[in-house]
Amino acid sequence: MNKTIFLGIATTMTLVLANPAGAAEKTAIFAGGCFWCMESDFEQVPGVGDVVSGYTGGTLENPTYRNHSGHVEAVRIEFDDAKVSYDRLLDIFWRSIDPTDAGGQFCDRGHSYTTAVFALDEEQKAAAEASKAAVVASGKLKEPVVTPILEATKFTDAEDYHQDYYKKNPVRYSYYRRGCGRDARIEALWGDEAHAGVKHGS
Numbered sequence: 001m002n003k004t005i006f007l008g009i010a011t012t013m014t015l016v017l018a019n020p021a022g023a024a025e026k027t028a029i030f031a032g033g034c035f036w037c038m039e040s041d042f043e044q045v046p047g048v049g050d051v052v053s054g055y056t057g058g059t060l061e062n063p064t065y066r067n068h069s070g071h072v073e074a075v076r077i078e079f080d081d082a083k084v085s086y087d088r089l090l091d092i093f094w095r096s097i098d099p100t101d102a103g104g105q106f107c108d109r110g111h112s113y114t115t116a117v118f119a120l121d122e123e124q125k126a127a128a129e130a131s132k133a134a135v136v137a138s139g140k141l142k143e144p145v146v147t148p149i150l151e152a153t154k155f156t157d158a159e160d161y162h163q164d165y166y167k168k169n170p171v172r173y174s175y176y177r178r179g180c181g182r183d184a185r186i187e188a189l190w191g192d193e194a195h196a197g198v199k200h201g202s
Helices: 003-018 035-042 086-094 122-138 170-180 182-193
Strands: 025-032 048-056 072-080 115-119 149-151 155-157
Touching (some): 035 086, 035 170, 072 115, 072 155
Parallel strands (some): 115 149
């Protein structure tokens, strides 16, 4: 066989194996209070790859943990939509937060810890609005759903020590999460739907 043709076939086979039909890496951006907890939850979802903690929704050019006024803590989720859909991630998102709290999340108060879905395009916006409407229509929550659907803006990665905090500092993270009452509140709100889709505990 001609060497050039062989190399071409081999390259094509490699690309097909690396990118099976229908597979595509996509991105979702959610704010759900403490980004340590959001990162921990979504990294347990089958089909999700990298989850990055960061800041978004504000106007500062270079927000930091010490100065991200106007921004919220959020996560950027890379996922394989052949394994998990954006709609499924939305279902998991709602059941991993308190969408009735406009003042923060759990023990973390203030704008930085408020919730939001940041849609990256019109398709995501429509899906997020439909998902929110379904949550409202379900009657599962007794108070109004206040989590907004917003247009995605610049996302700035948080400092390295925030990335995978739950892995780097498991004891401190576990103490924080329990002390903040996150899981207790989610379970009280959602019952057996709490954390639906998360492969295992935090």
